[in-house]
Amino acid sequence: MSNQPVNKGDIEVIDLDNIAYGGDAVGRKNNFTIFVPQGIPGEKVKIKITEVKKSYGRGEIISVIEETEERIIPTCEVSEQCGGCQIDHIDYQAQLKYKRQMVEDALEHIGKLEGVDVNPVLGMEHPYSYRNKAQFPVDIIDEEAVIGFYAAGSHDVIAHQDCQIQHPVINRTASRVVELINEYDLSVYNEEIHQGLIRHLVVRIGVCTNQAQLILVTNGQEIPYQEEIIETLMSEIPELISIHQNINTADTNVVLGEKTKELAGEDYIIDYIGNIKYQISPLSFFQINTLQTKVLYDQVLEYAELTGEEKVLDAYCGLGSISLYVAGDSKKVYGIEVVDEAIDLARKNAELNEIENCSFEVGKVRDVLPQLKENFQPEVVIVDPPRKGCHEEVLESFIELKAEKIIYVSCKPTSLARDLKYLTSQGYAVEEVQPVDMFPQTYHIENVVKIVKSDK
Secondary structure (H helix, E strand, O other): OOOOOOOOOEEEEEEEEEEOOOEEEEEEEOOOOEEEEEOOOEEEEEEEEEEEEEEEEEEEEEEEEEOOOOOOOOOOOOOEOOOOOOOOEHHHHHHHHHHHHHHHHHHHOOOOOOOOOOOOOOOOOOOOOOEEEEEEEEEEEEOOOEEEEEEEEOOOOOEEOOOOOOOOOHHHHHHHHHHHHHHOOHHHHHOOOOEEOEEEEEEEEOOOEEEEEEEEEEEEOOOOHHHHHHHHHHHHHHOOEEEEEEEOOOOOOOOOOOOEEEEEOOOOOOEEEEEEEEEEEOOOOOEHHHHHHHHHHHHHHHHHHHOOOOOOEEOOOOHHHHHHHOOOOOOOOEEEEEOOOHHHHHHHHHHOOOOOOEEEEEOOOOHHHHHHHHOOOOOOEEEEEOOOOOHHHHHHHHHHHHHEEEEEEEOHHHHHHHHHHHHHHHOEEEEEEEEEEOOOOOOOOOEEEEEEEEOO
């Protein structure tokens, strides 16, 4: 006999009173938490219980009994099936409100931080067509090759070629590739039996330059009719200046393999953030939302309060995007990144912009930092780690550097809150948090945090 007040398959009517990081609305049955996708706080909904765990359950909406004014009709026809946009049924200004709440909840419950000033989220004027990169899985449905995105929590492809949050050139390029896959009858990868050629299409666009790049991810070395396909694409899509093949023959869910070769055109595309020009190669990490990245980096500059005399450490520097953006206001910038190719690009980008006060080093941050301490004492540390946040040894290294100021850029409030909890226990104080909406229509939220040495 279950101790929970609900069982799988039950039909319940509940009030929704919160929204969780991940985008699900939250309701309760006898104080038992139930997560409800596609819900909105303030609504009364009839749900079917789909999952029951020890401390929570999940339910899917059968009908909305009392609807909030914040509910809108999504612009995307596959919104409820696709796992890409979790909150596009919520009015955009309300999305910003809930994202701020997600950040506040993480800081309070995970970081145990009280009274932190979390500013209103900096949103977009037009919160669609913003993504500069897409990874489309290719599948066979009704004997036709299709692209789309995975349904939430699965590898079932929801066929769709007109994603509302992708740049239009990305949708146009991917759609034409799929037509050619069908026209030339190329085989499509089946992950269950590990057979078939075409696995994914990856398309990038330089938003400020309108230069597009295509990567064909294949389970094999040779692409039949390669020359004909390339000639057609480059003649019909004038924005497409760079075509590559990435070879991934591993039985894995990882999209890209280790080997990439140039098929046609340039080996990189160019984009700008503000006045800084960046070369972007097939495997480069570059922020997904180019326009909002300028907003993000301007916030980094505002919090860093650079006068031109400071030495700056940029941990997890990637291809040098933040390093180069702040270089004009710094005396010296030192970037660290574990990916060799990214550091090569960072150096090329510095040369491209005639920036001479940036140095870049390959290695893990926690390995390189101890070697720097004697010769490089930064006044400001900028850190933009992966979603999982910083390794504790990295945070320890920051503390040993005794930097007056740490500017933490984070794309995951929960790992951010954990790291802030550690830093505030070691003599630092969180002065201010500025969320920036880099990912409209999704639950993701970027944050810039100003952290200073505490007087306590």
